[in-house]
Amino acid sequence: MLAYCLAPKVTDMAHSWWEIRVVCDLNLEETVFWRLENFGFRGTASQTKHQSCLICAYLPEEQAHLLDLAALSILLRQDALCMEMSIPIVQWDLIDEEDWSSSWKQHWEPTEIGDRFWIYPAWLTPPENSDRLILRLDPGVAFGTGAHATTQLCLESLEMRLGILGENPITVVDIGCGSGILGIGAILLGATQVYGVDTDPLAVRSANENRDLNHISPEQMISEVGSVEELIKRAKGPVDGILCNILAEVIMDIIPQLDCLTKPNSWGVLSGILLEQAKPIADLLEQHGWIVATLWKRQNWCCFNIRRS
Ligand SMILES: C[S@@+](CC[C@H](N)C(=O)[O-])C[C@H]1O[C@@H](n2cnc3c(N)ncnc32)[C@H](O)[C@@H]1O
Secondary structure, X not given: OXXXXXXXXXXXXXXXXXXXXXXXXXXXXXXXHHHHHHHOOOEEEEEEEOOEEEEEEEEEHHHOOHHHHHHHHHHHHHHHHHOOOOOOEEEEEEEEHHHHHHHHHHHOOOEEEOOOEEEEEOOOOOOOOOOOEEEEEOOOOOOOOOOOHHHHHHHHHHHHHHOOXXXXXXXXXXXXXXXXXXXXXXXXXXXXXXXXXXXXXXHHHHXXXXXXXXXXXXXXXXEEEOOHHHHHHHHOOOEEEEEEEOOHHHHHHHHHHHHHHEEEEEEEEEEEEEXXXXXXXXXXXXXXXXXXXXXXXXXXXXXXXXXXX
């Protein structure tokens, strides 16, 4: 499966990129992602085969020297040793931006998600008549193509939540909006207003571009750089739904801050959580007045559907 796909854009400054490739045990995948993210890699893709996975990630050439990459490789090796897993194979190359973009486009195909969505790459012409909701995307450097299990679980949860809408307007916040895929999905399903935030300015740019691509007005979907504090300012009061697909460690920090955004019947979809991290998250949610309605699982990931009452 192709996952976590992000493409550098022609408008970015760099002309050459470091491509790093890590083949590792599937159970090391999360740690490798964490290391790469901390190092500054932005574009990350993974393919899973049986018990191992290939992770590719990208970084502008000028942001790392060979020695830095060698040091990163040693850290990955140490992680594997500490976790008693096989040593990952780490390789890197400098690649041309044009080569990258064209190979990226070859890899990514329209993807059906759940019963309602069809994720369509921006550079392909979508069919005119489709029973599905067509969500067009060019993720740029942001996370969120719909290929990753964590995103799929969120979109499927949204289908369930927003499938039968009443008369009332629905406001949703999207914490860690990435490409904007979840916010756009929420609007296609009938949400009236979406506020998105992401700590990565390039993700916010991508969310705004994808909003335009899907003919959603800038008033209906507002994306800003920041996190929960920015949402509290923007949303000016409690909201109906909270979407958050970030890693468990970040979600643990975010849960206590959600009180300001919730009303008695608010609901939430929390994803990006590994199965073994589910228990502490469930305990924390309970402490903060949330009920875990359902827990959905795909591969090693789980997604919490929560509600206030
Ligand atoms: C896994 S991606 C999710 C993207 C998209 N929402 C999806 O479901 O595919 C997580 C995003 O959260 C952002 N992020 C990480 N920590 C954050 C925080 N504390 N507040 C807001 N965004 C954050 C990252 O920059 C990244 O774009």
